[in-house]
Amino acid sequence: MTLDARREVRARVNGRQTSVQVHTTTMLADLLRDDLGLTGTKVSCDMQVCGACAVLVDGHPVSACTYLAIDVHERDVVTVEGLASSDGSLSELQQSFIDRFALQCGFCTPGFLMMATALLGENPRPTETEVREYLEGSICRCSGYRPIVDAILAVCEGRGGTDGA
């Protein structure tokens, strides 16, 4: 074993089997952005606090800024580029963010979309309180959060209402 050896990572990224050589010190965000060109994933605080780098690994949200790239070996990764269908049509959440003006500068938006996708995967009918709690580790400095929460709840309502929201 050698220090900082390059290692092959084989992972499914947005549905495509991918193989990349990375250093042991490479973070997942850098693998996605630099090696795969998936620059939708943003890095802001770089300390797992702001949520801009949120992606899904095996369906669960993680902070790609503080997650070793080698740890996605044989895992399934979804980034914001993986939310739209192959024909280019946006996911319900993406469309709802547009419809409700849930973004301004847009830098945090990929992270919010990934967290919202994870939330609705775990809890398809969240209350407003549950939405806000789930987003406690996601920071937006433009919107004041109201339109983001509305956009997420609107998707739930479109699917048949929320519980007590």
Added chain:
Amino acid sequence: MIRPFEHQSAGSLREALDAVADGAVPYAGGTELLASMKLGLLAPHRLVDLKRVPELAGIRLDGDQLIIGSGTRHAAAESDLELRHRLPMLAHVLAHIGNPRVRWQGTLGGNLCFAEPRSDLAPALIALDASLTLQSRNTDRFIKAATFVTDAFTVDRHDDELLTEISVDTSGIVFQRYERIQLMERPTVGVALVGRSNGWRLCVGAVGYVPTWHDAHNLADFDAAEVIAALEPIDDAAGSAEYKRHLVGVLVRRLVAAAGSPR
């Protein structure tokens, strides 16, 4: 930029124990370790990944003992039906650690072993009088959660040991509740109160370097002034020592009142 390191993924507990005996630093979720490495506070030469060690994952019931594998992620533990049913206070604490990403990355064992003072997990497990299993290649050691955390970021674990299991006796619990005040990413103050048929335990976390706890035969024996006097709170961005003492008094009185009122 983090310092280069060797990386090994353990596929079994045996492999993991061999690796730590050989000097590797254990890691699982990496939420604390990788952050510390990025800040240049830690620079381990070799890491052993515990995420694929089957013996460390999962929750099981042995009689009334709930046994939690140290590699269980916070979110997985929180959604375990047996844990939620028997230890709702612990489920509540787990549901509020960090943020959902931290809860899906981080493990109970990692949280305990890193011993960040501003944590809710250690005080909750101390109040529940949890027992910990530490294994090395040659020995097994069983200690109480209350004696595990010895200082800030310091625990009673030898370099060649792994924390493998967290065990809680779920019998005879008549009251369990956690109250906390949190202003930023980590708690400012956390207080846990657990009542059993044979006595009570109260534990205060986050205000100083280590949690402090008090046992009492009767609920009425708890005195908020005594609890406050035993604290060594630190001034930090989450509040002054004086402010933290005040909050502890409020939360202790609130918990004792809740435990004493008819349910």
